[in-house]
Amino acid sequence: MKTFLVVDDHPTFRKTARVLLESEGFEVVGEAADGASALEAARSLQPDVVLLDVILPDIDGFEVAATLASNGNPAAVVLTSSHDPRDFGSLIKESGARGFISKAELSSATLRALLE
């Protein structure tokens, strides 16, 4: 069972994502509302996957992903946003993240397709 860290500054989304993931049999080991908390949680909780919102109050999701990668954190990073992925250009690819799932399209099927 894969473990997830959910990072988003909107509690409503974090709650919805937790319900979705757990109903699919994943384990949500932690939540974070900003980039700094996310880095700290990823280091301490060592999740398999980090579901990471792109727009955060402090540092954005791309930077968090890059930092995790540079820190040698093995967690797979899945970026998410309510924006269209085309709005971010090549930033998603360059961030080192596993992939990007639009929030409106987030489901167990899309997650599994990306992680397997």
Added chain:
Amino acid sequence: MTRTTRLWILVVPPALAVGTVASAMILLSDHLRMPGLQALVAILIGGSFIAAGLVARTHRPANRTGLLLIAVGFTWFASAGLMASDDSLAWTIGLALSAIPAGFLIHLLIAYPNGRLESFWERFLVVAGYVLVAEAHFLLLPFDPDPLSCADSGCPSNAFLVSDNEAWRDLGTWVVQVVAVVYLAAVVATLVGRAKHSTPAARRAMAPVLLAGATTLFLFALSVGLRSLSETASAALDWMASVVVIGVPFLFLTGLLKGRLARADISRVLAEEPAGGVQERMRELLHDPSAELLYRCPDPADGYIDVHGRPRDGLPEPGRGVTTVEREGRPLAAIVHDEALLDQPELLEQVAAAVGLEIERERNLSALRASERRSRALLEALPDKILRISAEGLVLDVQESAGKPASVPADPKVGKSVYGGPAPRRVVEGLMGAGRRALSRGELQTLEWESGSEGDVRHLEGRFIPSGEDEFLVVIRDVTLRKQQEVEQAALHRVALAVASEARTEQVFDLVARETAHVLGAHTTNLIRYEPDGTGAVLVGGWRKPGAAGLPIGERYPTKGTASEAVAKTGGPVRREVTDSDLPPEVSDQMRRLDINSLVAVPISLAGRPWGAVVATLMPPHSFPPGAEERLAAFTRLVSLALANEDARGQLAASRARLVTAGDEERRRLERNLHDGAQQRLVSVSVSLRLAQAWLEKSDSPDVAELLAEANAELGLAVEELRELARGIHPAVLTERGLGPALTSLADRAPVQVHVDGPPPERLPIRVEAAAYYVVSEALANVAKYADASSVSVKVGRENGYAVVEVVDDGVGGADPELGSGLHGLADRVEALDGDLWIESPPGNGTRIRAEIPWR
């Protein structure tokens, strides 16, 4: 038929008839010796008296002298004719009548020259004379058989002889002789006395006639007296008397024609113009030293004045005659003269005419002189110098200008050539060229030229007018002031153009420095800007003559003690001369160090505060003329305008930038709100619904109802958020219901108590409503954020065509419009509608925001 014609018709034919008959009778006489000579004498005497009488009567119809002369002539003819008769009775009657002419002659002499008898004595003498001449022969004839002692020569006998008694005859003769001598002596004495007491004019007129008459009478008297002694002597005296009598009427005529003869005198005297004026000339013409000339006053009610200007009235005095002097029916004067001159109306008429001419000539001359005086005064009052120059360049006349000395280069001397003066050849040739053009074209030419040296250049304008065949007038005027004004106006125009075309202020500064230096003739001009701390100034523009000292542009210098500081303090112009006694020594020393003799500084203001100054200087020995400050101020006003324009442009650009920033900010806020709010909720709802769907597809669904309830709640919140957001973009209630309900809605949602007063029931223009709404909205937002207020009062009304919005809170105050973008944005919004926004926010005393927006 005129009176004269009638007189001549009545007199001439009878005179010719009587004369002819008398002559014929003399020539046919048997007893007369030398009948031819006697006839000639009779014709000469009778004819001359009648002719003189006719002329006298013609020219003096009112004078009896003429009639008396004619009567003498007729009786002379009658007497001479009858005495030539050989018939005794006729001869005796003729003899009796022969004395009658003597009576008429006495009458003539006594009544001469006016034909009137003035006194009882004169009338007595005349009457006595007639009685005497009538009676003389009647007393003698009855007793004298041969009264003329001509019996021997065959004359007729005495028809009236009564007695041949010698004693009676001798007595009669003696009585007659004595009476005649006494009578004639009385007449002569009377005439002499009268001549003696007469005025000179009258005496002069009477003299020849009286002399002849008196001589005649004397000779008659002598012949009568000698008759008894010597018949021959008596006859000789009779002949002599006859010859003298012939001259009498001619003397009368001479006296009569004196007025006509005087014409030549009048012409001569007028031509000679003797000293002493009109009155003296008139006296000379009238031969009356007592004659006076009285001028008539312009107002007839004022009467007359004499030649000395003394008023005279009561014309005439007794014994004085008055003759009016007229020109073309207009009375000019009166001549008061000897009454005797009235007998010479022609002389008076001629003299009056001559005097009238003379007075008119004098008046014309006087008017001409007055006109000349006026013209001369006018010329002298003109601010021009006038030269009269010949075509060869000879100065014929110079009229100096009034007031200031004329700034004509050379000082032309009458009689000298203009080429010889100190004026530059170029100027003189220009002048002569214009003058010759005026002569050849016959019309006015104008020319302008400069004169003087640096620092005192004068501009002169000459007008050249032909004044003769080969001479012209030059009217020279100093037009320096006008020229200066023209130059100044052109310079101001250039600066104004630069300001209007929104040239950069640095360009305007440079232009103003250059133009003011040119206009004032300054050696340096500097434009300075005061430093905010008030201790110094920075040179922002300048111009200086090569060689003049000065600071570089951008240099800062301390203003302490300088004219710039004085300008900043007083806000007005400052003038300094290095020689000013009240100047502090360090200031005058500094001026000397900088080689400044004279200095003028004028403030440049911006928004009513001194911003800087223009400082113009002159090196020794020059000084700025009076009024330089005002001329400089005209330029600094334009600099102020340029600065104000730039300031306005800066404010406009800042306002635009704020608007753009505010717009961007607003878009970012909207995006953020949408992203963080409604979008997140909708995403959550979407995810939740997909999850619920998945669960429903699986039979072992946990709590689908709970999930759907949460999703529904999220959806409701999302809808609410979207509504709020839409309200933030533009409140729908304002559009739909107007300012009142919109303000009420704002008040209801505010966290503090808000009291709304107004707005007016009618709808405002949409833009004004929006601006008023946002003023209140922003003010309430600020109150909620910063004011810590317990209540707010909102008032919206209409005053003088303006919508007035006022928001007053009781909070902590201290709001700074420069710091808050919201208040700045509000000011921009209000000013965009030509309105004004004021913010009063003293610390601790709440905040008052007032907006006035034109109601249109």
